[in-house]
Amino acid sequence: LSSPCPFSIPLVLTVYIFTFLTGLPSNLLAFHTFLVKVRQKTTPVDILLLNLTVSDIFLLIFLPFKMVEAASGMEWSLPAFLCPLTNYFYYNSIYISSLFLMAVSVDRYLGVAFPIKYKLRRHPAYAIATSVVFWVVTCAHCSIVYIVQYEVLSPNGTATSNNMSHCYEDFSSTQLQILLPVRLEFFVVLFCLPFTITIFCYVNLVRILVALPNIPARRKQRAVGLAVATLFNFIVCFAPYNLSHVVGFVQNKSPSWRVYALLFSTLNAALDPAIFYFSSSAVQRAFANCLATLWHKLSTILSRCYPPSMLLVGDGRLAGTRTMDTGPCGSHGADMHRECPSPHAALQPPPTPTQGPPTPHAHGQRGGELCVDRGRGGIPGLGQQGAAGEPRAGLAGAAALRGRMKVLWAW
Numbered sequence: 275l276s277s278p279c280p281f282s283i284p285l286v287l288t289v290y291i292f293t294f295l296t297g298l299p300s301n302l303l304a305f306h307t308f309l310v311k312v313r314q315k316t317t318p319v320d321i322l323l324l325n326l327t328v329s330d331i332f333l334l335i336f337l338p339f340k341m342v343e344a345a346s347g348m349e350w351s352l353p354a355f356l357c358p359l360t361n362y363f364y365y366n367s368i369y370i371s372s373l374f375l376m377a378v379s380v381d382r383y384l385g386v387a388f389p390i391k392y393k394l395r396r397h398p399a400y401a402i403a404t405s406v407v408f409w410v411v412t413c414a415h416c417s418i419v420y421i422v423q424y425e426v427l428s429p430n431g432t433a434t435s436n437n438m439s440h441c442y443e444d445f446s447s448t449q450l451q452i453l454l455p456v457r458l459e460f461f462v463v464l465f466c467l468p469f470t471i472t473i474f475c476y477v478n479l480v481r482i483l484v485a486l487p488n489i490p491a492r493r494k495q496r497a498v499g500l501a502v503a504t505l506f507n508f509i510v511c512f513a514p515y516n517l518s519h520v521v522g523f524v525q526n527k528s529p530s531w532r533v534y535a536l537l538f539s540t541l542n543a544a545l546d547p548a549i550f551y552f553s554s555s556a557v558q559r560a561f562a563n564c565l566a567t568l569w570h571k572l573s574t575i576l577s578r579c580y581p582p583s584m585l586l587v588g589d590g591r592l593a594g595t596r597t598m599d600t601g602p603c604g605s606h607g608a609d610m611h612r613e614c615p616s617p618h619a620a621l622q623p624p625p626t627p628t629q630g631p632p633t634p635h636a637h638g639q640r641g642g643e644l645c646v647d648r649g650r651g652g653i654p655g656l657g658q659q660g661a662a663g664e665p666r667a668g669l670a671g672a673a674a675l676r677g678r679m680k681v682l683w684a685w
Contacts, residue, residue: 308550340360375472379472464516515532
């Protein structure tokens with residue numbers, strides 16, 4: 275963009291940062307999970323998903339360079355050699371993701387439509403060969419970035435270089451003559467063909483699973499979730515950018531809104547983990563364990579900041595508690611969902627230190643609940659004050675305290 279809109283740069287930068295912060299940890303976790311699975315027991319779908327994860331990680335590694343470009347007002351301030359290199363892996367990841375998503379859909383469909391035949395012929399070597407072909411085809415197509423950037427000939431036959439103040443933007447007429455037809459070929463071969471095959475596979479996959487009564491409901495839900503996530507990825511992430519190729523070919527220029535369409539393609543790296551989640555139970559366990567670990571660490575940090583103390587303070591109440599009003603069963607008593615003692619129960623004398631556990635009648639228990647004297651902030655039978663202001667019961671040791679708490683909770 276030679277003159278970006280005022281709101282475009284913050285928008286582009288926000289999408290880049292969001293994709294990087296959410297996509298990198300989730301893709302690294304998925305990469306580790308698939309790598310462990312491939313080493314233990316290799317399956318074709320794990321190989322395909324591992325390659326899909328690698329393509330996303332490549333995009334995320336070079337995404338900070340795009341952040342710098344956006345922060346610089348969509349001008350390339352980094353070394354010149356990083357411009358074609360960044361765009362090469364950037365576009366490479368977008369198109370190879372569509373191919374591997376198509377391959378995963380074919381694997382799922384064949385496993386359901388032809389379970390016996392496919393199981394007999396399902397070899398990891400086929401998935402490896404398919405992955406190599408996909409990488410070669412995509413890398414060959416994306417080499418147009420280097421061709422347009424450096425090797426395009428001007429009308430007088432001398433080599434020209436693109437204006438490096440803007441990376442892969444503001445193309446000359448000679449560059450557009452080569453670039454626009456190639457983009458149209460990208461649209462047909464690397465988008466329309468994979469998208470059509472993916473729709474066919476997932477529509478028939480869901481139709482077959484719904485028709486089978488002996489298939490568990492959980493498996494049907496996973497299949498539907500995988501189909502929805504994949505089709506959503508194609509329609510939202512890949513379709514706008516690839517449609518810009520058709521518009522540019524018709525208008526004979528690079529569309530000005532192409533940078534915004536690329537934002538949706540960038541989000542693909544953050545949305546692919548949803549496909550991993552529905553595709554593999556191992557990824558589901560890995561994500562669940564990771565969330566459980568993070569929650570445990572967060573709980574540990576919070577417990578250190580706010581430790582639950584069981585010590586008694588001088589007025590006989592538990593440390594960390596606070597009184598709610600100035601008198602027993604005052605204006606806040608109704609908010610505590612506790613039963614208050616009747617006037618006759620309030621006339622009963624408090625227990626002496628030598629007495630056993632307090633009786634329900636002595637402390638106004640009604641309806642099976644213990645009423646706490648909120649005026650003194652204490653709990654009956656637990657550290658009541660004497661005349662000198664010192665606790666009568668005090669702390670006789672952790673064991674005695676725990677025993678008394680058990681008695682109170684029992685009442």
